[in-house]
Amino acid sequence: MDSTKFILAWCLLGYAVCGNSTTGQEPLPAPIQEQRFLTxxxxxxxxxxxxxxxxxxxxxxxxxxxxxxxxxxxPNPQFSVSGDNLGSRIGPGGQITVPFFSQEIVTAGKLRLSRAVVERQVDQATLDLMAQRYILVTTVRRGYFDVLAVQKRVEILDQLVAFSTKSVDVSQRLLGAKEVAELDLIQFRVERNRFRAERDAAQRELAAAFRRMSANLGAPNLAVVPLEDLLILPDPIYEFEPAKSLVVNTHPQLRSAQVGVGRAQAALRLAEVQPIPNVTVGAGYVRDNIDRQDQWAFQVGLPIPIFNRNQGNIRAARAVIGEANRQVSETENDLIARLATAFGDYAAAKERVDQYRAEIIPDARKAYQLSIDAFQGGEFQYLRVLQAQRTVAETNLEYVRALGEMWKAAADISGLLLEEKWPQRQIDAIPPMPADDPAIGRARVHESGS
Incomplete structure (x- = not known):
């Protein structure tokens, strides 16, 4: 039985020290096998x-x-032709006015104010484009880390399937030699099938997450390929108060709302000058065939603002200014709330990540190593070792999940802070998980162009 313990211990130890090895892995789906990475x-x-x-x-x-x-x-000038008394017996030709030109003269700077109103709308549309750009960037970043976390889970589970398959093969040989009981083989088989089911489910989740991400960025037919591993980068560090100050001073959504106040004020000024009448002037040549003489005609016209002084539109424009001011406050509150939510999610996820790094993963690995030593010394049955191994595997899977949630929350913060170069590429000395954790291994960054 000493040889049995040694072989079983070796199989189980493979869960904990597989490192970067991919030997014995079952092949991933065809799209994942392509040796190409997206950053x-x-x-x-x-x-x-x-x-x-x-x-x-x-x-x-x-x-x-x-x-x-x-x-x-x-306004364009108007050209007109008119004729009067065309059937007169005295002068059958009547009076013909041709050509007659008239021109409306816009007063009180209405054209300038009209253009100012629409130019504010141009500014708002430009700021809305900038805001939408960072919303898209945030969506891509969140989707990227969503896919990456599932990708890492697939890698972990794939390696666990490979080593559990080895354990089943060894147990079958030992069962044939009557060195282990059938119950032992069944336990290993249950463990292998559980890992396999979780791996298969994770692969389907990976494909769905990738398609969702590609659809959000506008390329729904993008082939499923591995992503560059950014989980090895140092944790992003943010502080709420400086971030809040930056958001309320620079975010394009808030700036757009502020421009909306200026647009409403310009619209009010335009409404106030609308009652000032525009002047229409005209002049033309008149041929009087009755008196057989040439004449000139001119006219000046303007509306008299007695009943309609644009009072309704002025009242509405004043209300729009109040609405625009409230929109600024509403937008600022919404941005601060979104930032607070992102910070809350980030702090909670980072706390979990830090606890996994500092205590949970080291304790799980230590407990596993102690169970291996006790098993080899004859103190424990191998099922105790199997339980410890399962704890380490599940711990690492939860750790990857926590990392993904932390980076997705950080992506929300980065979008609100309008960060273009994100995340920082300097790699510190603390990888997201120890190099000899079960079935994880040390990831490598595939820098574009390197």
């Missing part, structure tokens, strides 16, 4: 190029620019 920068650039929401907003900006040009254009 976060690759996906971000792709999203910025292909996302239809950004393209739509670009057309919106161009449309607003066209309206701004149109709003400031002077």
């Amino acid at each position: 976060l920068d690759d996906l971000t650039k792709l999203g910025l190029q292909q996302n239809p929401a950004l393209q739509r907003l670009s057309f919106t900006i161009e449309a607003e620019r066209g309206r701004a040009v149109q709003a400031g254009l002077f």
Whole structure:
């Protein structure tokens, strides 16, 4: 039985020291086998190029620019021809006025104010595009780490399946030699089948998460390929108060709301000058065939603002200013709430990650090593070792899940802070998980272009 213990201990120890080895892994689905990696920068650039929401907003900006040009254009002159007394017996030709030109003169700077209103809308559309850009970037980053966390789980479970399969094979040989009981073989088989079921489910979840991410960035037909492992990067560090100050001073959604106040004020000024009448002037040549003489005609016209002094639109414009001011406060509160939520999620996930690194993973690994030593010394049955091994595996799976949640919350914060270069690429001395953790191994960063 000493040889039996040695062989079983070796099989179980493989769970804990497999490191970077991929020997014995069952093949991943065909799309995952391609030796090609996508980076976060690759996906971000792709999203910025292909996302239809950004393209739509670009057309919106161009449309607003066209309206701004149109709003400031002077009215076209009018050309008219008229005839009077055309059937007179005295002069059958009557009186013919041709040509007659008239021109409306817009007063009180209405054209300038009209253009100012629409130019504020151009500014708002531009800021909305910027805000949408960072919403897209945040969505891509969250989706990236969602996929990456599932990808790491697949790697862990795939290696656990490989080693549990070895354990089943060894146990079958030992059962044939009557060195272990059938119950022992069944326990190993149950463990292998459980890992296999979880691995298969994780692979399906990986494909779904990848397709969801690619659809969000505007490339729904993107092939499923591995992602660059960013979980080895140092944890992002944020402080709430500096982040809050940066958000309320720079975020494009808040700036757009502030521009909306300026637009409403310009609209009020335009409404107030609308009662000032525009002047229409005209002049033309008149041929009087009755008196057989040439004449000139001119006219000046303007509306008299007695009943309609635009009072309804002025009242509405004043209300819009109040609405725009409230919109600024509402937007600021919403941004702070979103930032607080992201910070809460980040702090909670980082606390779990730190506890896993500092205590949970080391204790689980130590307990596993002690159970191995006791098993080899004849003090424990191998089922105790199997239980300790399962604890280590589940601990690492939960650790990866916590890492993914931490990075997704950090992605939300980075989007609100308008961070372009994210995350930082300097790798510190603390990897996200120890190199000899079960079935995880040390990940490598595949820098683009390296």
